[in-house]
Amino acid sequence: MAVAMGRYSKLVVKNITVAFVSGDGDDYLSLTDMAKSRNAEFPADVVKNWLKARFTIDFMGIWEQMHNPNFNMVEFDQFKNQAGVNSFVMSPEKWIKSTGAIGIRSRSGRYGGGTFAHKDIAFEFASWISPEFKLFLIKEFQRLKKDEEQRLALGWDLKRALTKINYRIHTDAIQTHLIPPYISKQTTSIFYATEADVLNMALFGKTAKEWRD
DSSP states (O other): OOOOOOOOHHHHHTEEEEEEEEEETEEEEHHHHHTTTSSSSSSHHHHHHHHTSSHHHHHHHHHHHHHTOOHHHHHHHHHHHHTTTTTTTOOOHHHHHHHOSSEEEOOOOSSSOOEEHHHHHHHHHHHHOHHHHHHHHHHHHHHHHHHHHHHHHHHHHHHHHHHHHHHHHHHIIIIIIIIISSHHHHHHHHHHHHHHHHHHHHHSSSSSSHHHH
8 A cells, every 4th residue: 555645655565654755856765664564662773783784884885886976985994894793883873974875864853754765775674674575665666656657647637738728718818918900920929929938837837948948
């Protein structure tokens, strides 16, 4: 089951509600929520245990090198050398502050707070929880994204229909009230084009020329 909530959305995977935030073309899922399938009372401890593992540090380091030009390699190398030792401790806040990582984010607040990770990293975390959980998570995530795409397409079609209706009303009003009877056809077409772009900007945020480009 997936329930969309705009930029802040929720999935329900194996009776666990998992929040995720979308923006700038990226999706960040809540590791804190996912960890509740392991330990509902102390999910933050589950995340920390995963973070301190050697394979986790390696994976996140490679991801950051691929996506983050400001990633602090010096700090990463130190963590990489320490990972796997019993005394090694890692938290989301420590990882972010020390390395400048962007793949994991911490959100404060009673509602919607916790540790969020880019979907690439979140799916890796889900594998650590269990292969079954990961497969169900991917399935529900894909379903929600598909539903969002369909809603966006429907909204776009409605906007196009409204534009066609309003365009006819608009052009009739232009002809009746704005265009003097003595001007040339070329000047008349300029009037129409200018007023039509008012509609285009209002509904789509682009002029006709910008859309064609």
